[in-house]
Amino acid sequence: MIAYLQANPVLYLGMAFVAGFAGCKTVASDSKRNLFLFLVVGLLGLFLSQLVFSFALKAYIDKFPEFRLLFDLIAAYVGSFILAAIIHFIKPV
Numbered sequence: 001m002i003a004y005l006q007a008n009p010v011l012y013l014g015m016a017f018v019a020g021f022a023g024c025k026t027v028a029s030d031s032k033r034n035l036f037l038f039l040v041v042g043l044l045g046l047f048l049s050q051l052v053f054s055f056a057l058k059a060y061i062d063k064f065p066e067f068r069l070l071f072d073l074i075a076a077y078v079g080s081f082i083l084a085a086i087i088h089f090i091k092p093v
Contacts, residue, residue: 015042018073
């Protein structure tokens with residue numbers, strides 16, 4: 001999994017930041033702007049969702065390699081949303 005994410009680190013860092021921003025803003029829209037939090041939530045969400053979804057949906061993903069980037073973005077958003085929701089329940093804004 002780590003080797004896959006290291007293929008293009010700049011792209012995945014950008015994708016993780018966007019997914020972390022969207023996930024955090026979906027859970028708590030009035031939260032403070034914390035760019036480091038967005039990046040950390042996005043990176044953890046991207047890694048965890050890639051890990052889970054690659055095992056669960058590997059047969060379907062391999063059929064459509066041209067949509068792999070879109071799948072990665074959706075998976076990163078879902079993982080970031082879940083992680084941001086857990087963080088928000090532990091420490092509400």
